[in-house]
Amino acid sequence: MESRNRGMGGRPGIQRGGRVMVSSATLHTSMAEVVVGSMVLATICAVGCLASRALAPSKINNESLFITMDRASLAGSFLALVFLPIAIMTGNLAAESHSSSALLYNKFVYSGLALGFWAAFVIGRIRLGEALWEARQLAILQSATACMAFLMTTISASIGGKLSRGESLLDLLPFSLPLDSASILPLWASSTLLLLGIISTTVVFRLTLLRVHITD
Amino acid sequence: MNRFVIVTLLSVSLVLAPGSSLANPGGNGDADRDYSCGGSCHGDPSLSMPSDATIEITLGNEAFSGQAVSVEVTVSDVSSPSNIVGIFLLSSLNGNSDTPEDHGWHIIQDPNGGSSNYIETKMPPSGSIAATWVLLSPETLGSNNLYAEIHHGSYGGEKAYTGVSEAFEVFVNDVPEGLPGMSNEWVAPSFRVSGDDSPIHISTRNSTDISVEWMIEGEWEPIPAPVQCTSDSEGGVCNDWEVRIPATMGEIEIIYRITTYNGTFSIKQPWLKMGTAPPPFEGDIWSARAHSFAFALLVISMLVSLQGRLSPTVKREEIDEKGLVDNSSLIRSEDNPGWLWNPETGEWVEDQEYKEGAE
Numbered sequence: 001m002e003s004r005n006r007g008m009g010g011r012p013g014i015q016r017g018g019r020v021m022v023s024s025a026t027l028h029t030s031m032a033e034v035v036v037g038s039m040v041l042a043t044i045c046a047v048g049c050l051a052s053r054a055l056a057p058s059k060i061n062n063e064s065l066f067i068t069m070d071r072a073s074l075a076g077s078f079l080a081l082v083f084l085p086i087a088i089m090t091g092n093l094a095a096e097s098h099s100s101s102a103l104l105y106n107k108f109v110y111s112g113l114a115l116g117f118w119a120a121f122v123i124g125r126i127r128l129g130e131a132l133w134e135a136r137q138l139a140i141l142q143s144a145t146a147c148m149a150f151l152m153t154t155i156s157a158s159i160g161g162k163l164s165r166g167e168s169l170l171d172l173l174p175f176s177l178p179l180d181s182a183s184i185l186p187l188w189a190s191s192t193l194l195l196l197g198i199i200s201t202t203v204v205f206r207l208t209l210l211r212v213h214i215t216d
Numbered sequence: 217m218n219r220f221v222i223v224t225l226l227s228v229s230l231v232l233a234p235g236s237s238l239a240n241p242g243g244n245g246d247a248d249r250d251y252s253c254g255g256s257c258h259g260d261p262s263l264s265m266p267s268d269a270t271i272e273i274t275l276g277n278e279a280f281s282g283q284a285v286s287v288e289v290t291v292s293d294v295s296s297p298s299n300i301v302g303i304f305l306l307s308s309l310n311g312n313s314d315t316p317e318d319h320g321w322h323i324i325q326d327p328n329g330g331s332s333n334y335i336e337t338k339m340p341p342s343g344s345i346a347a348t349w350v351l352l353s354p355e356t357l358g359s360n361n362l363y364a365e366i367h368h369g370s371y372g373g374e375k376a377y378t379g380v381s382e383a384f385e386v387f388v389n390d391v392p393e394g395l396p397g398m399s400n401e402w403v404a405p406s407f408r409v410s411g412d413d414s415p416i417h418i419s420t421r422n423s424t425d426i427s428v429e430w431m432i433e434g435e436w437e438p439i440p441a442p443v444q445c446t447s448d449s450e451g452g453v454c455n456d457w458e459v460r461i462p463a464t465m466g467e468i469e470i471i472y473r474i475t476t477y478n479g480t481f482s483i484k485q486p487w488l489k490m491g492t493a494p495p496p497f498e499g500d501i502w503s504a505r506a507h508s509f510a511f512a513l514l515v516i517s518m519l520v521s522l523q524g525r526l527s528p529t530v531k532r533e534e535i536d537e538k539g540l541v542d543n544s545s546l547i548r549s550e551d552n553p554g555w556l557w558n559p560e561t562g563e564w565v566e567d568q569e570y571k572e573g574a575e
Binding site: 088092101102104105108109111112113115116117119120123124127128132135137138141145182184185186187189190191193194196197198200201203204205207208 | 497498499500501502503504505506507508509510511512513514515516517518519520521522523524526527528
């Protein structure tokens with residue numbers, strides 16, 4: 001039977017022409033695990049940095065801890081940002097059998113939101129430097145960005161669980177997210193939105209680069 | 217030292233936390249599957265345990281060669297219930313070619329509305345399930361065996377349970393020539409799209425007429441549906457029919473029963489079920505991709521502009537001019553207001569802070 005061994009602890013690799021091949025679904029799972037792991041680290045450390053600056057210095061809350069958390073959050077988010085596009089691409093290949101479902105559409109949208117939030121987190125940290133944690137409002141914004149990014153990644157990963165295993169950890173929540181229905185945009189509207197995104201990003205970078213350079 | 221112990225304990229706890237794992241707690245979906253799904257956790261003696269559930273098979277009506285018969289599988293007394301139970305209807309326990317279709321049966325409808333020999337269903341709190349398959353009996357007369365097998369887990373998820381019924385003997389009787397019944401090729405539709413009132417196609421054999429009665433699941437009074445022959449009838453026999461059953465919305469399930477006639481002789485077929493499906497998803501994958509990257513760029517632009525707005529700024533004038541006067545050897549001259557003397561270069565420099573009329 002064609003479907004007999006599917007998803008029931010089958011072999012991870014398939015021999016084809018003398019080479020061992022790994023299915024895109026397996027590759028996607030491993031990439032997603034790298035992304036989620038790195039993002040958990042980055043989010044915890046980002047919130048830790050905010051807490052470290054908000055609380056009074058002590059034996060535990062010292063400068064060394066702050067620097068470690070700041071660098072860990074940067075490293076974690078940077079690693080996740082590198083692997084996120086790979087996870088999205090392998091997910092694209094693995095999703096052929098679900099090519100028309102609201103869940104998949106929502107997974108794309110949430111992956112995009114996660115990518116945006118994580119990219120903004122890394123850009124902010126690199127451009128403004130370690131000093132961003134000294135400005136209270138910026139520190140709050142940076143931590144909130146990390147939390148939102150983590151939330152989007154979690155929802156996106158949960159949709160993956162729904163697609164492949166029929167369930168996810170979000171099922172444990174006392175309320176249900178409307179992930180089975182999607183607000184569909186026609187291709188022309190999505191393309192217009194994408195163009196708007198490219199223009200706004202270009203404009204924002206051109207305007208804020210100058211500002212940051214002056215500050216530096 | 218204290219910190220090291222805390223971190224070690226925390227790490228060990230995190231590693232041990234996801235110790236118990238489940239293979240496919242969400243199931244594998246309805247499909248045609250052989251006994252024990254060779255290679256699965258439920259078929260592996262080292263990973264599975266026998267289920268203590270009671271599994272029974274009953275026939276809804278007497279089986280005649282090539283005629284529809286309903287087979288009900290009852291699963292009860294499951295002592296380690298899980299969220300989901302998989303039920304197989306099998307014709308042998310060999311591990312290959314076990315499905316009823318492999319032994320001459322034809323599945324018209326499974327309990328979930330499809331046409332598979334393996335279905336998955338939610339376990340009700342009562343721990344008892346009744347699942348009905350509607351099949352066409354094989355042409356082979358005499359004794360035919362059917363088996364029911366179940367697969368389930370437990371809330372703890374530590375083991376995969378499996379259970380199989382005793383062989384259930386179905387005696388297939390001969391039928392007189394020209395007995396009206398359902399076509400061997402016909403599979404009952406499992407669902408209609410919400411709001412769809414297009415006619416349902418039914419294929420029969422040896423029938424001069426059919427009647428269809430329907431009702432919503434849970435009701436008691438069936439309603440007759442208009443039927444129409446869609447093929448040229450030869451000698452009064454018509455085997456292609458269209459029946460009009462009203463459109464349904466939401467999650468309504470309709471059950472309907474076909475009665476086939478040949479002259480004055482009639483046979484009531486088993487009740488069939490038809491669910492309501494949501495309209496097909498019309499989203500385009502490229503639209504989703506563009507939508508995704510658009511959101512990513514819009515979020516980046518919004519947050520980067522916020523970062524720029526919230527970042528503490530120092531004005532260029534403050535840096536350049538104050539620093540120049542305070543930290544250099546520039547000298548203010550009362551004789552030349554608005555100008556500073558730079559003794560190093562021997563040149564006059566414009567005083568940016570000078571305001572006319574101010575002291």
